[in-house]
Amino acid sequence: MDFTYTETQDMIRDTLARFLADTYDFETRQKFINGDTGRDPAIWTALAQELGMLGAAFAEEHGGLGGGALENAIVMEELGKVIGIEPYLPTVVIAGGALKAVGGAQADAIIPEIIAGNAIIAFAYAEPQGRYDLANLKTNAKKDGAGYVLNGHKSVVYAAPWATHLLVTARTGGGQRDTDGVSLFLIDAKLPGIVRRDYPTVDGSRASEVYFENVAVPGDALLGSEGAALPLIEQIVDEATVATCAEATGVMQKLHEGTLEYTQQRKQFGVPIAKFQVLQHRMVDMFMEVEQARSMTIMGTLKLGLPANERMAAVSAAKAKVGRGANFVGQNAIQTHGGIGITQELAIGHYFKRATMIEGQFGSVDHHMDRYERIVLAD
Amino acid sequence: MDMEFSPEDLAFQQEVRQFIADNYPAELRGKQDEGEELSKEDFLAWHKILHKKGWIAPAWPVEYGGTGWTPTQRFIWSEETARADCIRLMPFGLAMVGPVIYTFGTPEQKAYFLPRILSGEDWWCQGYSEPGSGSDLASLRTTAVSDGDDYIVNGQKTWTTLAQHADWGFFLVRTDKDAKQQEGISFLLIDMKSPGITVRPIITLGGEHEVNEVWLEDVRVPKSQRVYEENKGWTCAKFLLAHERTGIAGVAASKRGIEKVKAIARTELDGDKPLLANPFFKRKVAELEVDLTALEFTELRSLAGANAGKGPGPESSLLKIKGSEIQQRLTELTLEAVGHYGAPYFRGFGEGDNEHPIGPDYAHRAAPTYFNMRKTTIYGGSNEIQRNIIAKMVLGL
Numbered sequence: 001m002d003f004t005y006t007e008t009q010d011m012i013r014d015t016l017a018r019f020l021a022d023t024y025d026f027e028t029r030q031k032f033i034n035g036d037t038g039r040d041p042a043i044w045t046a047l048a049q050e051l052g053m054l055g056a057a058f059a060e061e062h063g064g065l066g067g068g069a070l071e072n073a074i075v076m077e078e079l080g081k082v083i084g085i086e087p088y089l090p091t092v093v094i095a096g097g098a099l100k101a102v103g104g105a106q107a108d109a110i111i112p113e114i115i116a117g118n119a120i121i122a123f124a125y126a127e128p129q130g131r132y133d134l135a136n137l138k139t140n141a142k143k144d145g146a147g148y149v150l151n152g153h154k155s156v157v158y159a160a161p162w163a164t165h166l167l168v169t170a171r172t173g174g175g176q177r178d179t180d181g182v183s184l185f186l187i188d189a190k191l192p193g194i195v196r197r198d199y200p201t202v203d204g205s206r207a208s209e210v211y212f213e214n215v216a217v218p219g220d221a222l223l224g225s226e227g228a229a230l231p232l233i234e235q236i237v238d239e240a241t242v243a244t245c246a247e248a249t250g251v252m253q254k255l256h257e258g259t260l261e262y263t264q265q266r267k268q269f270g271v272p273i274a275k276f277q278v279l280q281h282r283m284v285d286m287f288m289e290v291e292q293a294r295s296m297t298i299m300g301t302l303k304l305g306l307p308a309n310e311r312m313a314a315v316s317a318a319k320a321k322v323g324r325g326a327n328f329v330g331q332n333a334i335q336t337h338g339g340i341g342i343t344q345e346l347a348i349g350h351y352f353k354r355a356t357m358i359e360g361q362f363g364s365v366d367h368h369m370d371r372y373e374r375i376v377l378a379d
Numbered sequence: 380m381d382m383e384f385s386p387e388d389l390a391f392q393q394e395v396r397q398f399i400a401d402n403y404p405a406e407l408r409g410k411q412d413e414g415e416e417l418s419k420e421d422f423l424a425w426h427k428i429l430h431k432k433g434w435i436a437p438a439w440p441v442e443y444g445g446t447g448w449t450p451t452q453r454f455i456w457s458e459e460t461a462r463a464d465c466i467r468l469m470p471f472g473l474a475m476v477g478p479v480i481y482t483f484g485t486p487e488q489k490a491y492f493l494p495r496i497l498s499g500e501d502w503w504c505q506g507y508s509e510p511g512s513g514s515d516l517a518s519l520r521t522t523a524v525s526d527g528d529d530y531i532v533n534g535q536k537t538w539t540t541l542a543q544h545a546d547w548g549f550f551l552v553r554t555d556k557d558a559k560q561q562e563g564i565s566f567l568l569i570d571m572k573s574p575g576i577t578v579r580p581i582i583t584l585g586g587e588h589e590v591n592e593v594w595l596e597d598v599r600v601p602k603s604q605r606v607y608e609e610n611k612g613w614t615c616a617k618f619l620l621a622h623e624r625t626g627i628a629g630v631a632a633s634k635r636g637i638e639k640v641k642a643i644a645r646t647e648l649d650g651d652k653p654l655l656a657n658p659f660f661k662r663k664v665a666e667l668e669v670d671l672t673a674l675e676f677t678e679l680r681s682l683a684g685a686n687a688g689k690g691p692g693p694e695s696s697l698l699k700i701k702g703s704e705i706q707q708r709l710t711e712l713t714l715e716a717v718g719h720y721g722a723p724y725f726r727g728f729g730e731g732d733n734e735h736p737i738g739p740d741y742a743h744r745a746a747p748t749y750f751n752m753r754k755t756t757i758y759g760g761s762n763e764i765q766r767n768i769i770a771k772m773v774l775g776l
């Protein structure tokens with residue numbers, strides 16, 4: 001048992017933090033998220049090619065640094081600290097995770113492209129009727145010769161407007177909510193018949209409604225075995241959930257620090273409002289939520305390799321605790337700032353918006369408490 | 380970073396498990412299961428077994444009688460003792476004054492007191508709080524006036540836990556009335572059989588005699604029993620409080636507590652189903668487990684920091700706050716789970732009692748424990764004081 005980071009991990013964190021401090025200050029971020037494409041592609045390229053950061057979590061045989069979930073957590077936490085909109089989560093954590101799990105020719109072909117910064121992969125899994133149920137799918141892929149024909153509608157696909165590839169969950173058999181018959185495809189985002197409706201998200205990113213209209217998909221786009229991909233999808237979504245907890249920790253830390261700083265400057269009744277004990281205790285409660293989010297992220301990350309049930313219980317415990325904490329820290333950061341907190345002017349409100357979206361990402365607190373109970377507290 | 384146990388760790392776990400199974404006193408187990416109040420002899424029985432084995436003070440440096448265990452082995456030890464529902468060892472000697480003596484004491488003090496703490500020969504109590512000095516500990520007014528090689532101590536202490544059993548007490552006393560509050564305090568070791576000491580019981584909400592008032596009237600204490608320099612006792616007091624707070628998280632014991640609550644809630648019926656199937660009750664149990672997991676990993680991170688050379692610092696206040704809240708929620712859920720049978724007042728078995736007390740065994744102490752455990756957010760520096768400490772020491776406010 002060991003709860004310390006390696007020197008390499010410390011170095012990854014420091015390098016990334018320095019780079020983001022230089023390139024991702026709040027004004028710069030606001031400028032490019034409000035621009036036409038909503039991003040600055042040079043940042044992604046630099047992350048890949050100058051810092052080698054997109055390879056941190058990949059094996060050396062693919063050109064990576066040999067890391068895994070801990071490295072993903074480190075990168076996501078640092079991105080959280082700058083409310084970064086870089087598509088690291090869908091590209092590296094989710095699609096990269098699926099490719100690592102599946103291996104073979106697909107991994108050999110795509111992982112180097114991810115590491116080089118050439119591939120951006122969006123995760124098209126949610127559907128209008130499905131809520132957080134990964135198996136509730138109307139999107140279907142029908143066998144057609146050596147390939148498939150894909151039809152359906154995917155909701156709120158973050159990073160889809162920027163994507164070179166889409167990672168798509170679809171039914172190849174079974175009824176709408178069956179656990180069997182679910183398959184996973186990695187496809188070119190420009191295939192004929194893919195129609196996108198792009199839009200900005202409230203937390204500064206870009207997403208799309210993605211429609212598949214008789215899209216002809218080659219047979220080698222299938223990841224894993226046909227009709228039996230749900231366990232793999234659950235695994236990569238758990239990995240993504242913990243990575244999102246890491247991002248949340250970074251966001252929450254900044255919400256807390258920003259609040260500390262502001263209350264020491266803002267004067268009312270002739271004194272900095274940080275002198276008021278009621279606010280001090282509130283900020284201590286925020287601090288405790290940040291620290292517990294950090295602890296739960298580590299817990300969840302370290303348990304990703306356990307058998308499915310233990311992994312799911314751990315991930316749900318982490319997300320439930322972090323979701324609640326993100327809500328508490330975000331709301332209290334705004335409350336403590338007062339009126340200025342509800343304007344677009346300060347960074348604090350933008351951190352709050354991201355924290356709020358994280359609460360529901362990959363499942364609300366209630367969703368994860370339900371899943372935790374089903375596994376741990378069965379009658 | 381990883382959570383794996385090495386083959387050596389697994390062997391150690393097995394050894395600990397076997398040792399407890401072979402050596403934990405059956406009589407003590409029986410009393411715990413019946414929910415009886417434990418006597419001094421009960422507490423010492425397990426203490427002496429561990430002392431004989433050399434496992435009484437895992438946290439101490441080896442040179443003073445520690446086990447030299449790795450942090451992982453210490454983690455396993457606390458897990459296994461909680462899992463087997465072993466009683467908690469009295470902290471006053473082992474976790475409080477012992478570390479103060481080996482950190483700040485003279486060679487003579489170490490040579491005399493430390494072995495007696497380890498063996499259980501001396502029972503210790505803590506003379507800190509006074510009727511007028513609770514959260515504002517440094518305002519204490521018990522005085523120690525120099526008289527040749529001795530001090531003459533006068534004053535009153537309160538909330539002195541199990542002082543009725545104590546052979547020795549460690550006391551904070553004022554040795555300089557004119558100094559700033561924290562600077563005129565000294566740390567004295569006082570023989571509880573000294574003339575002039577009176578111990579009077581305070582009965583708490585659960586009916587227990589756990590705490591006491593201690594009166595000191597012209598008590599003569601040799602200066603050789605002062606730890607560290609005169610007027611520098613606050614240094615020892617702060618050191619001790621930080622140590623006290625880490626132990627206070629009580630993670631392993633709360634894990635065991637949750638298992639007990641679940642067992643009760645699987646037995647108790649709510650309609651035609653076990654109480655644990657009630658979605659509202661179940662959610663409270665689940666939330667408690669999740670919060671306990673967060674506490675556990677926060678403590679593990681803190682221990683990793685401590686092993687990197689940082690002693691228990693102000694972050695131990697976080698462990699105290701969250702640990703005590705969880706302990707209280709646990710007693711609340713237990714009382715809720717037992718339903719009607721929380722109400723009958725069980726006074727323990729008297730001489731010649733042979734009637735079984737009212738209600739199931741697990742219900743006997745549900746309410747008294749709930750009442751008693753309100754103390755956890757008050758003692759060791761109330762949770763509001765802990766927030767002040769974090770605000771000042773961590774947040775820099």
